[in-house]
Amino acid sequence: MAIVKNDSVIEQEWITVDAEGDLPASDENLIVPLARFKEERDSLLGRNGGLGVQLNPGDAPEDLADDLDRLSIITVNFPAYTDGRGYSYGRVLRERMGFTGELRAVGDVLRDQILYMHRCGFDAYDLKVEGEVALNKVRAALKEMSVYYQPTGDGRVTAQSLRERRRAALQ
Amino acid sequence: MYRYDDFDRQLVHERTEQFREQVKRRLAGDITEEQFRPLRLMNGVYLQLHAYMLRVAVPYGTLRADQLRQLGMIARVYDKGYGHFTTRQNIQYNWPKLDEIPDALLDLAKVEMHAIQTSGNCIRNTTTDQYAGAAADEIEDPRPYCELIRQWSTFHPEFTYLPRKFKIAVTGSPNDRAAVKVHDIGLRMHQNDAGETGFEVMVGGGLGRTPFVGKTIRDFIGKNDLFSYLEAILRVYNRFGRRDNKYKARIKILVHEEGIDKIRELVEEEWAQIKDGSLRVDDAEIAHYIEQFAPPAFEALFDDDADFERHKSENRRFANWVRSNVIEHKQSGYAIANVSLKPIGGIPGDATDTQMELVADLSEKYSFGDVRVTHEQNLVLPHVKKADLFAVWSELDKANLGTANLGYVTDIISCPGLDYCALATARSIPLSQRISERFGDLDRQHDIGELKIKISGCINACGHHHVGHIGILGLDKRGKEFYQITLGGDASQDASIGKIAGAGFSEAEVVDAIESLVTKYIDIRESGERFIDTYRRVGMDPFKEVLYGDR
Numbered sequence: 001m002a003i004v005k006n007d008s009v010i011e012q013e014w015i016t017v018d019a020e021g022d023l024p025a026s027d028e029n030l031i032v033p034l035a036r037f038k039e040e041r042d043s044l045l046g047r048n049g050g051l052g053v054q055l056n057p058g059d060a061p062e063d064l065a066d067d068l069d070r071l072s073i074i075t076v077n078f079p080a081y082t083d084g085r086g087y088s089y090g091r092v093l094r095e096r097m098g099f100t101g102e103l104r105a106v107g108d109v110l111r112d113q114i115l116y117m118h119r120c121g122f123d124a125y126d127l128k129v130e131g132e133v134a135l136n137k138v139r140a141a142l143k144e145m146s147v148y149y150q151p152t153g154d155g156r157v158t159a160q161s162l163r164e165r166r167r168a169a170l171q
Numbered sequence: 172m173y174r175y176d177d178f179d180r181q182l183v184h185e186r187t188e189q190f191r192e193q194v195k196r197r198l199a200g201d202i203t204e205e206q207f208r209p210l211r212l213m214n215g216v217y218l219q220l221h222a223y224m225l226r227v228a229v230p231y232g233t234l235r236a237d238q239l240r241q242l243g244m245i246a247r248v249y250d251k252g253y254g255h256f257t258t259r260q261n262i263q264y265n266w267p268k269l270d271e272i273p274d275a276l277l278d279l280a281k282v283e284m285h286a287i288q289t290s291g292n293c294i295r296n297t298t299t300d301q302y303a304g305a306a307a308d309e310i311e312d313p314r315p316y317c318e319l320i321r322q323w324s325t326f327h328p329e330f331t332y333l334p335r336k337f338k339i340a341v342t343g344s345p346n347d348r349a350a351v352k353v354h355d356i357g358l359r360m361h362q363n364d365a366g367e368t369g370f371e372v373m374v375g376g377g378l379g380r381t382p383f384v385g386k387t388i389r390d391f392i393g394k395n396d397l398f399s400y401l402e403a404i405l406r407v408y409n410r411f412g413r414r415d416n417k418y419k420a421r422i423k424i425l426v427h428e429e430g431i432d433k434i435r436e437l438v439e440e441e442w443a444q445i446k447d448g449s450l451r452v453d454d455a456e457i458a459h460y461i462e463q464f465a466p467p468a469f470e471a472l473f474d475d476d477a478d479f480e481r482h483k484s485e486n487r488r489f490a491n492w493v494r495s496n497v498i499e500h501k502q503s504g505y506a507i508a509n510v511s512l513k514p515i516g517g518i519p520g521d522a523t524d525t526q527m528e529l530v531a532d533l534s535e536k537y538s539f540g541d542v543r544v545t546h547e548q549n550l551v552l553p554h555v556k557k558a559d560l561f562a563v564w565s566e567l568d569k570a571n572l573g574t575a576n577l578g579y580v581t582d583i584i585s586c587p588g589l590d591y592c593a594l595a596t597a598r599s600i601p602l603s604q605r606i607s608e609r610f611g612d613l614d615r616q617h618d619i620g621e622l623k624i625k626i627s628g629c630i631n632a633c634g635h636h637h638v639g640h641i642g643i644l645g646l647d648k649r650g651k652e653f654y655q656i657t658l659g660g661d662a663s664q665d666a667s668i669g670k671i672a673g674a675g676f677s678e679a680e681v682v683d684a685i686e687s688l689v690t691k692y693i694d695i696r697e698s699g700e701r702f703i704d705t706y707r708r709v710g711m712d713p714f715k716e717v718l719y720g721d722r
Contacts, residue, residue, distance in 0.1 A: 145185050152329070
């Protein structure tokens with residue numbers, strides 16, 4: 001059980017509650033599901049601690065449009081690695097809505113999906129293995145491929161733009 | 172033809188190494204078959220009834236001579252000396268050993284080939300008209316756009332875990348030879364009122380257990396905007412496609428349940444937000460890809476060739492082959508030569524190592540090193556001088572590749588069926604062989620004319636039975652194979668889904684049933700009518716009557 005972010009293992013500083021669970025003390029950092037956030041928005045925003053929202057498959061990230069700057073973290077739940085909706089949520093949040101806080105993949109997060117998640121804007125991965133093992137998995141996953149065809153918001157240079165640069169240099 | 176540059180090569184190389192490590196982990200017992208499954212599937216490795224099967228991608232059905240030769244070598248070294256060309260314009264090897272597959276993939280990588288996009292719930296290998304760049308009726312060569320789609324869709328980070336697999340097909344000709352209307356997305360090139368060439372976009376076509384003809388979501392999308400538009404469709408599908416039931420997860424179900432108007436609204440709304448982004452491809456880049464698919468150095472020739480005409484008049488078998496298998500080329504003095512992988516009584520789509528090597532050699536000598544794979548499971552030499560056709564045919568004929576049956580009743584599409592496939596409910600290959608033998612006489616085939624028989628060994632419809640003029644679906648009834656017949660299917664620009672004629676037939680009865688349908692058609696056809704035309708004119712009843720009488 002380790003969270004990897006920015007090439008290191010980080011502490012779990014957030015308490016995630018479900019739709020009905022009791023809220024922790026007001027100064028604790030709290031993550032609530034989107035549905036609960038929409039219901040209890042005003043009281044949640046009035047708490048002292050940090051606030052985050054969890055998106056589950058089927059949720060619309062667009063529902064957070066007015067509150068993004070109030071959220072320090074958004075977790076996206078992958079209940080099974082085969083459910084790829086979260087990849088679209090990542091790109092919409094980062095590339096369209098401009099979310100700059102932590103975007104954390106939780107749930108069935110496996111080594112072979114981490115590169116794709118990173119390309120879609122995720123910067124933190126909650127893995128079901130211990131610290132060092134988790135860190136090594138993320139490191140290995142992120143350097144397995146070095147050629148990228150698709151432009152996404154991750155800042156990687158695509159094969160196409162490298163080709164264009166090369167052609168320009170030859171002219 | 173497109174040649175890989177160092178970026179493309181690097182990507183395939185890294186993928187090959189990645190899979191070698193994964194196989195090592197599996198063979199060492201570090202991961203279970205269950206954990207290995209998604210990894211091998213992302214690399215085209217399936218587990219079939221008797222063995223692993225390796226499916227190799229042939230992007231948009233285009234092969235170079237050296238690539239086809241290598242496919243032959245792989246058949247010999249890693250398999251039992253043959254391969255099977257599929258309705259996806261791919262090739263499958265049925266008997267590779269798991270520990271040798273990484274080496275096979277390395278040998279493929281040497282000729283810029285791989286097994287990427289041949290499995291998994293990703294955007295699959297893009298398919299197109301096998302006559303692209305050669306067809307006389309073509310508006311524009313679709314392959315530059317196919318190559319751009321290939322790159323855009325290879326390891327797309329957002330669309331690798333879609334609700335289900337996703338297939339895109341493109342035609343550059345109004346005469347659709349790529350079955351684009353029965354794909355998740357079908358693209359048809361055409362000109363708009365302003366005289367610009369672009370694409371009609373169709374979505375939600377497909378076969379399987381719930382067949383649909385695709386619906387037009389946009390009449391025209393310009394070339395520069397094609398890729399952002401595709402991304403918009405895929406994003407809508409990824410977000411809203413059903414994931415609760417594997418059999419309702421294809422985009423055709425989303426389109427059917429929500430309606431094309433609702434899906435169009437969602438796609439247009441999405442597209443409006445990304446159309447001016449980094450997926451917009453400018454004219455210079457498109458020109459760069461068009462350049463890579465520039466026509467080969469055709470000679471300026473008269474269209475008629477005296478020797479060609481003389482051979483036709485002297486050799487009836489050659490004349491027959493020209494009649495069925497040779498198609499008009501856009502370049503004067505050239506022709507498109509179809510290489511039938513449907514010898515009478517043979518296994519549809521199978522080719523031996525030496526046959527592949529022969530076709531590779533012939534393509535080098537006579538067709539600018541260019542070979543195509545068709546979704547109807549044949550090969551094509553797309554650019555042959557008419558003056559060379561006799562030499563080409565003579566060589567093909569010696570290797571049992573000169574069968575003159577393109578489009579005829581024995582040019583059968585068949586899935587591997589229960590002889591290989593873990594999903595099949597009935598055998599399809601033996602049935603296709605028996606039908607082929609029954610109708611083997613060439614004069615009779617020619618008299619029957621174009622008649623597309625397509626056989627699937629289960630409801631997943633890999634053999635495209637829904638769009639066969641006569642479709643045959645093999646099912647299992649209490650441990651016995653039986654075969655359901657559909658009539659009136661069509662994969663062309665006039666696409667339609669066949670209708671079930673009635674109760675199924677036993678294995679012993681089904682060939683007679685097919686023959687009775689053909690006999691009926693011959694009896695009632697009007698001049699110039701193909702089977703499908705007659706069916707459309709008279710409907711199901713006359714055919715039902717010969718199948719079932721008063722039953």
